[in-house]
Amino acid sequence: MAITLQPYSKETFIHRSEVDLIQGKFKQFIESGGSVRPPKAILFRGERGFGKTWLCFHLHRTVLPELSSSIKSLYMALFDLPKEYRGDQAKQTGEWVIPQVAEPADEACKKLMKWICDQLEISYPNDPTWLEMRRALVGGVETKFTGINALVLILDSVFEAGWDLLEVIEENMLAPLAELPNVFFIMTGRGRPYPWISPTLRMGVQEEALKDFPIEQLTKGDRQVAELSGGSPLVAYALMQTDDPVRALDEVTEYLLEVIPPSMERRRLRDAFEAFCVLDEFREGEMETMLRAYYEAKKQPLPPYPIRDVRDELLKTYLFRWEGGGFRVDASLKNVLRNYLKQHQPELWRHLNCAAYQIYLKYADKYTQYRTEYQALAAPYREVLESHGDLAECEKTLTAAQPA
Amino acid sequence: MATTQETRPEVQTRLFRLGFAFNPFERLEASNDPHISFYLIGHDMFSVAWETAPAALFAPPGGGKTAMRIYTLRACWKNEDQRRKFPISYDLPFFANLAELTSLEAHQTAIAAAAATDLFLACAYRPNLYLSLTVPRRLNLLSLLRVALPVSLEYALSILAESGDAQQLSDYLDRTYRLPDPPPSKMIQGLCETMQHDLEDASGDLCSGPAQFEALMDFIREDLHFESVLLLLDGVDGGFLRPEDLQAQFDMIAPLLQQSADWAKTNLFLKAFLPVELDDYVAAQAKDFYRDSSRAQIQWDIPKLAEILRRRVYVASQGRFGSLDALSSPALRDVETLIASRTRPLPREAIMLSGLVLQSYLKRGGEYLEPEDIFHAEQEYPRRSIFPN
Numbered sequence: 001m002a003i004t005l006q007p008y009s010k011e012t013f014i015h016r017s018e019v020d021l022i023q024g025k026f027k028q029f030i031e032s033g034g035s036v037r038p039p040k041a042i043l044f045r046g047e048r049g050f051g052k053t054w055l056c057f058h059l060h061r062t063v064l065p066e067l068s069s070s071i072k073s074l075y076m077a078l079f080d081l082p083k084e085y086r087g088d089q090a091k092q093t094g095e096w097v098i099p100q101v102a103e104p105a106d107e108a109c110k111k112l113m114k115w116i117c118d119q120l121e122i123s124y125p126n127d128p129t130w131l132e133m134r135r136a137l138v139g140g141v142e143t144k145f146t147g148i149n150a151l152v153l154i155l156d157s158v159f160e161a162g163w164d165l166l167e168v169i170e171e172n173m174l175a176p177l178a179e180l181p182n183v184f185f186i187m188t189g190r191g192r193p194y195p196w197i198s199p200t201l202r203m204g205v206q207e208e209a210l211k212d213f214p215i216e217q218l219t220k221g222d223r224q225v226a227e228l229s230g231g232s233p234l235v236a237y238a239l240m241q242t243d244d245p246v247r248a249l250d251e252v253t254e255y256l257l258e259v260i261p262p263s264m265e266r267r268r269l270r271d272a273f274e275a276f277c278v279l280d281e282f283r284e285g286e287m288e289t290m291l292r293a294y295y296e297a298k299k300q301p302l303p304p305y306p307i308r309d310v311r312d313e314l315l316k317t318y319l320f321r322w323e324g325g326g327f328r329v330d331a332s333l334k335n336v337l338r339n340y341l342k343q344h345q346p347e348l349w350r351h352l353n354c355a356a357y358q359i360y361l362k363y364a365d366k367y368t369q370y371r372t373e374y375q376a377l378a379a380p381y382r383e384v385l386e387s388h389g390d391l392a393e394c395e396k397t398l399t400a401a402q403p404a
Numbered sequence: 405m406a407t408t409q410e411t412r413p414e415v416q417t418r419l420f421r422l423g424f425a426f427n428p429f430e431r432l433e434a435s436n437d438p439h440i441s442f443y444l445i446g447h448d449m450f451s452v453a454w455e456t457a458p459a460a461l462f463a464p465p466g467g468g469k470t471a472m473r474i475y476t477l478r479a480c481w482k483n484e485d486q487r488r489k490f491p492i493s494y495d496l497p498f499f500a501n502l503a504e505l506t507s508l509e510a511h512q513t514a515i516a517a518a519a520a521t522d523l524f525l526a527c528a529y530r531p532n533l534y535l536s537l538t539v540p541r542r543l544n545l546l547s548l549l550r551v552a553l554p555v556s557l558e559y560a561l562s563i564l565a566e567s568g569d570a571q572q573l574s575d576y577l578d579r580t581y582r583l584p585d586p587p588p589s590k591m592i593q594g595l596c597e598t599m600q601h602d603l604e605d606a607s608g609d610l611c612s613g614p615a616q617f618e619a620l621m622d623f624i625r626e627d628l629h630f631e632s633v634l635l636l637l638d639g640v641d642g643g644f645l646r647p648e649d650l651q652a653q654f655d656m657i658a659p660l661l662q663q664s665a666d667w668a669k670t671n672l673f674l675k676a677f678l679p680v681e682l683d684d685y686v687a688a689q690a691k692d693f694y695r696d697s698s699r700a701q702i703q704w705d706i707p708k709l710a711e712i713l714r715r716r717v718y719v720a721s722q723g724r725f726g727s728l729d730a731l732s733s734p735a736l737r738d739v740e741t742l743i744a745s746r747t748r749p750l751p752r753e754a755i756m757l758s759g760l761v762l763q764s765y766l767k768r769g770g771e772y773l774e775p776e777d778i779f780h781a782e783q784e785y786p787r788r789s790i791f792p793n
Binding site: 131163171175176179191192193194195197198199202203283284285308311312315322323325326327363366367370373374 | 421422423441442450451454478479482488532584585715718719722723724725726727729730731732733734735737738772
């Protein structure tokens with residue numbers, strides 16, 4: 001089965017509350033004659049497959065144009081789009097996607113600034129310096145967008161872009177434009193948030209976690225798909241393309257992992273994701289133990305890579321990040337992998353749960369000052385093992401492994 | 405101390421292996437930290453520093469006043485093309501003999517020196533600021549710089565010309581003044597040549613300090629077209645006065661507080677970064693200023709200190725992880741809170757202890773950060789802290 005995504009269409013877009021939020025803010029802006037302003041920037045954070053790009057397309061192609069001709073939006077994807085979207089997007093106006101072949105940050109930023117000028121019919125000198133480019137863009141935008149005329153820059157996948165690019169973009173484009181009263185930003189991102197320097201971007205960003213997607217509307221009552229999808233519309237959509245969603249979990253995993261750059265070993269990284277998917281929040285020590293347990297269960301040698309190299313490789317996929325007090329696997333991927341292992345590799349699933357249980361049990365035993373915390377972390381694995389009747393066996397191996 | 409760590413390649417390599425692009429705790433002083441703009445927390449305080457209104461911003465020594473001043477200065481230059489706000493760093497001990505600061509006129513003379521310094525540095529970092537002016541305006545500016553700069557303009561210009569590096573000029577005039585993206589040396593050479601040529605025609609007529617002050621403010625607003633000027637007053641507790649000489653500190657700044665309302669009418673806004681102990685003095689003795697200005701105060705507690713430590717880790721690891729927990733053994737949890745709870749409640753102190761923890765970890769060479777690293781750092785801390793036991 002080859003999973004293909006459906007390009008955005010107004011008709012198939014399932015309404016979500018984020019649309020109301022944006023619509024409401026800009027409607028108020030227009031009705032007030034431009035005096036009641038939306039937040040300078042609204043950031044929607046959510047993981048892969050939770051509908052951020054579709055939301056951006058919907059706002060750019062449908063909601064904002066239908067609201068008023070005085071609102072001009074431009075869509076910019078700072079991370080490559082899935083191939084199905086890319087083809088469709090190329091036919092649209094006012095949409096820009098970061099080039100697939102990486103180029104120096106300065107060059108990419110200047111091209112983007114020129115593109116914006118072209119979209120807004122703002123002239124700029126040939127081969128402009130930074131100062132000339134900034135002046136042309138900022139001056140042009142300031143002149144064109146006054147009163148109820150507003151420019152909305154929709155920045156998709158903003159945190160997936162390299163920090164070197166974001167630094168140049170902030171310095172030359174976002175920070176100066178943010179100072180203009182009638183310029184607003186809608187951003188989406190997953191992974192590691194960029195620490196903006198510009199005070200307007202720092203203070204003016206209103207962060208919104210994406211609300212739960214109404215997955216039942218998409219799955220049309222198929223409870224199995226709804227459950228397996230973990231609430232991700234992308235996963236649900238992919239699973240609906242097959243008669244046997246359980247069997248399709250492997251394909252969906254591969255699809256989600258397509259964001260891994262070709263230069264990286266996808267199979268080895270998938271192993272790591274499978275090894276870590278049973279954990280919710282973890283640190284390097286747990287990563288090492290889980291990888292060892294994973295390869296032991298598969299009767300394969302542990303690849304000879306330091307754990308910090310594995311960590312850095314996973315971070316580059318943006319399907320893995322630090323959040324709160326530990327590293328996390330992206331929720332969509334984690335959910336699919338958990339279901340995949342449960343259904344297709346139950347032995348491995350139990351082995352990994354046992355390994356996680358043993359880790360936290362050992363910690364609780366050894367680090368008494370944190371006993372309560374580690375016991376709480378062990379509890380979910382205990383439940384899984386108990387439900388499979390494997391708890392006693394797992395505890396026995398733990399006792400056997402401990403020194404007398 | 406950690407300040408020399410980054411010059412040692414083996415330490416750099418080890419930091420890199422851990423996932424750091426640089427040592428997050430190397431620099432204790434905001435004034436020489438190139439990453440300070442990324443670290444800043446405390447949006448409430450910044451919004452007071454940023455708005456176009458007179459303001460007093462209170463914090464304890466080592467509590468982030470200078471960091472906030474520098475962040476504000478750099479924030480003004482973030483959108484330099486629009487020329488909204490021109491910042492003047494009025495760091496008292498650098499521009500005046502504090503004992504002589506008893507009148508508004510004395511302050512105006514010192515502010516003129518500060519404004520001239522910042523104008524010259526702004527030109528070095530952004531040569532177009534000067535090069536885009538008409539010749540009469542350029543000559544006017546040079547004349548003002550010649551009389552108001554606290555050093556010889558010709559000598560400062562020779563430093564810039566010989567080094568071709570704006571940061572060298574910062575090191576000479578004001579090391580806290582560092583703007584991102586300094587121009588290439590070729591552009592600086594062009595600026596210096598033009599300035600040196602213009603200098604032949606510029607006058608250096610002596611005029612009084614207050615007249616220099618007025619002329620410089622007019623130049624910034626009318627010739628350079630900045631909408632407003634932010635006068636960033638700092639270093640009130642950094643001179644010869646002892647911390648307990650609070651009345652003397654207040655007396656020193658009283659002329660500025662009294663003048664701030666009139667200045668605000670001309671879009672010159674006083675932003676006074678003051679020691680927290682002065683709050684009561686300002687409230688009692690500068691009632692008009694107290695009533696008409698905005699106020700903010702940084703109060704440090706363990707969660708806030710832990711947050712600034714985490715932010716440093718996050719920025720230095722370029723988002724790989726946001727806590728030293730990532731590198732810690734299971735024997736440690738919430739390392740930043742552990743560190744913050746073991747220091748005086750000031751960022752400088754918490755950063756220093758974190759630096760010592762990291763130093764112990766790097767020196768030990770163990771796989772993970774362990775409680776012993778915190779223990780060793782705590783042993784060393786009293787010898788490094790600016791507060792005696």
